[in-house]
Amino acid sequence: MIGMDDLYRELILEHYRHPRRRGWLDHPDVSAEEHNPLCGDRVRIDLRIENGIITDARFDGRGCAISQASASMLTDEIVGMPVEQAKQFSKDQLLALIGIPLNHNPVRIKCALLPLKTLKVGLYGVGHVPDEDEM
Amino acid sequence: MTANVSMTLFDIVALRREFPILNQSVNGNVLAFLDSAASSQKPRRVIDCLEDYYRRYNANVHRGIYRLSEEATFAFERARGKVARFINARSQREVVFVRNTTEAINLVARSWGDANLREGDRILLSIMEHHSNLVPWQMLAQRTGAKLEFLPIDGEGRLALDNLDAQLEGVRLVAITQQSNVLGTINPVAEIAQRAHAVGALVLVDGAQSVPHMPVDVQALDIDFLAFSGHKMCGPTGIGVLWGRRTILEQMPPFLGGGSMIKVVGLHESTYADIPARFEAGTPAIAEAIALGEAIDFLQEIGMDQIYAHERELLGYALERLTEVEGLRVYGPRTTDMRGGAVSFTLDGVHPHDVAAVLDGEGIAVRAGHHCAQPLHAYYDIPATTRASFYLYNILEEIDRLVVALRKARTLFG
Numbered sequence: 379m380i381g382m383d384d385l386y387r388e389l390i391l392e393h394y395r396h397p398r399r400r401g402w403l404d405h406p407d408v409s410a411e412e413h414n415p416l417c418g419d420r421v422r423i424d425l426r427i428e429n430g431i432i433t434d435a436r437f438d439g440r441g442c443a444i445s446q447a448s449a450s451m452l453t454d455e456i457v458g459m460p461v462e463q464a465k466q467f468s469k470d471q472l473l474a475l476i477g478i479p480l481n482h483n484p485v486r487i488k489c490a491l492l493p494l495k496t497l498k499v500g501l502y503g504v505g506h507v508p509d510e511d512e513m
Numbered sequence: 514m515t516a517n518v519s520m521t522l523f524d525i526v527a528l529r530r531e532f533p534i535l536n537q538s539v540n541g542n543v544l545a546f547l548d549s550a551a552s553s554q555k556p557r558r559v560i561d562c563l564e565d566y567y568r569r570y571n572a573n574v575h576r577g578i579y580r581l582s583e584e585a586t587f588a589f590e591r592a593r594g595k596v597a598r599f600i601n602a603r604s605q606r607e608v609v610f611v612r613n614t615t616e617a618i619n620l621v622a623r624s625w626g627d628a629n630l631r632e633g634d635r636i637l638l639s640i641m642e643h644h645s646n647l648v649p650w651q652m653l654a655q656r657t658g659a660k661l662e663f664l665p666i667d668g669e670g671r672l673a674l675d676n677l678d679a680q681l682e683g684v685r686l687v688a689i690t691q692q693s694n695v696l697g698t699i700n701p702v703a704e705i706a707q708r709a710h711a712v713g714a715l716v717l718v719d720g721a722q723s724v725p726h727m728p729v730d731v732q733a734l735d736i737d738f739l740a741f742s743g744h745k746m747c748g749p750t751g752i753g754v755l756w757g758r759r760t761i762l763e764q765m766p767p768f769l770g771g772g773s774m775i776k777v778v779g780l781h782e783s784t785y786a787d788i789p790a791r792f793e794a795g796t797p798a799i800a801e802a803i804a805l806g807e808a809i810d811f812l813q814e815i816g817m818d819q820i821y822a823h824e825r826e827l828l829g830y831a832l833e834r835l836t837e838v839e840g841l842r843v844y845g846p847r848t849t850d851m852r853g854g855a856v857s858f859t860l861d862g863v864h865p866h867d868v869a870a871v872l873d874g875e876g877i878a879v880r881a882g883h884h885c886a887q888p889l890h891a892y893y894d895i896p897a898t899t900r901a902s903f904y905l906y907n908i909l910e911e912i913d914r915l916v917v918a919l920r921k922a923r924t925l926f927g
């Protein structure tokens with residue numbers, strides 16, 4: 379059984395209390411916002427892209443510790459990353475990054491994945507977004 | 514401060530033993546189930562009743578000329594009679610078995626609504642409605658051109674009825690919850706019905722949160738439709754009830770077509786059965802209907818007045834103790850007057866999902882989210898709340914544990 383202490387590891391609590399990269403970019407090259415209709419969580423991600431590389435990223439939104447910490451860690455991770463590599467960034471990579479076990483409660487996994495979905499909506503453009511299962 | 518459990522009007526310890534699921538631990542603690550507003554637990558006799566049907570007399574109803582089918586039909590129709598007596602219907606023909614509250618409301622919207630509403634007609638709802646008593650009317654409005662109007666709420670989360678008579682102008686139907694699943698507010702349905710009838714409007718009551726928790730008498734309320742679900746009142750999932758005033762049901766066209774709902778079927782047209790069969794196309798949830806009857810027997814043996822009083826005691830204790838938690842805000846009325854046992858709250862600095870996860874770690878089951886009432890949460894400008902809800906098997910000690918765990922959540926995220 380996965381207990382509460384596994385879910386709320388110090389890393390997640392740290393990013394929740396002190397999020398990195400919270401805010402908006404002026405005239406972002408890419409901006410996307412996604413919602414989780416089940417719980418009302420909301421994440422917006424702004425990106426600056428130069429020569430095919432993500433050179434800056436910001437996130438905003440409201441939601442539980444898992445979704446907001448995930449957004450904080452993900453935006454930190456993708457700065458400096460080529461767009462093509464960010465498009466391939468997988469669900470497993472994200473969960474490993476934030477340290478949530480893959481077999482955790484699927485509802486909470488959805489919270490964790492909301493920022494990744496937002497990122498992909500931004501990078502692929504509307505209508506070309508991979509399903510959650512494919513991420 | 515710790516409560517004792519001996520306050521109640523029935524033997525709570527014995528009653529809890531009737532619910533096998535309560536006798537388990539979750540994350541090392543005895544399960545405290547505080548999510549009955551979403552779905553209640555089932556007593557052993559309801560579970561046994563389902564099994565008894567499948568083991569002993571499983572057969573389709575209303576058709577077979579053999580003993581098993583006759584027995585199943587008898588039990589199914591006896592359950593209909595139990596439902597009718599439970600809500601004081603004039604006749605058991607007024608009781609239509611459906612899947613749940615949502616289906617009951619959709620039935621009225623599709624059948625009565627499509628046949629009766631025209632462009633410019635109005636439907637009066639409130640902003641505290643569950644999506645099940647909102648979306649079917651939005652869909653009806655889109656089909657017919659009818660308009661939706663909404664009763665507002667006041668600062669305590671009670672319906673503001675000051676302008677009711679003005680808002681009733683041109684209204685053909687008032688569809689309103691008897692008890693909010695978020696705020697716990699109990700609405701003055703009888704008064705609303707009286708004023709609605711004065712302008713010729715019909716009244717549908719969403720009883721999903723009221724019928725399981727208090728005595729509900731459709732004749733005393735003088736309403737036209739009542740919708741409720743079996744699974745929130747100790748019965749199984751997949752069975753619910755639409756009660757309708759006989760003279761209205763008899764004028765309504767069928768909802769779904771198929772077996773059971775017909776009199777004579779030709780290749781090009783058919784004539785339809787009398788009520789309630791007209792609205793029960795296809796093989797119904799037989800075991801579930803019979804088990805709902807068993808659940809009603811169970812509730813009535815305890816007494817709906819006693820259940821209401823027990824929950825009121827839990828509610829009063831919870832409202833008092835939750836004020837001790839720093840940063841906690843309760844939504845809905847702050848007293849037990851005209852208020853049921855669903856308590857939604859926010860905790861400063863902790864998202865409701867995180868609150869629920871911390872409580873789960875202590876073996877306490879609550880719900881977090883918008884509870885299928887997004888417009889109400891938008892009104893309060895909050896994305897979500899955490900909700901603790903009570904039923905006849907809950908005890909004061911569980912509220913003590915809730916308060917301790919909420920303090921723990923504040924510490925963890927503070």
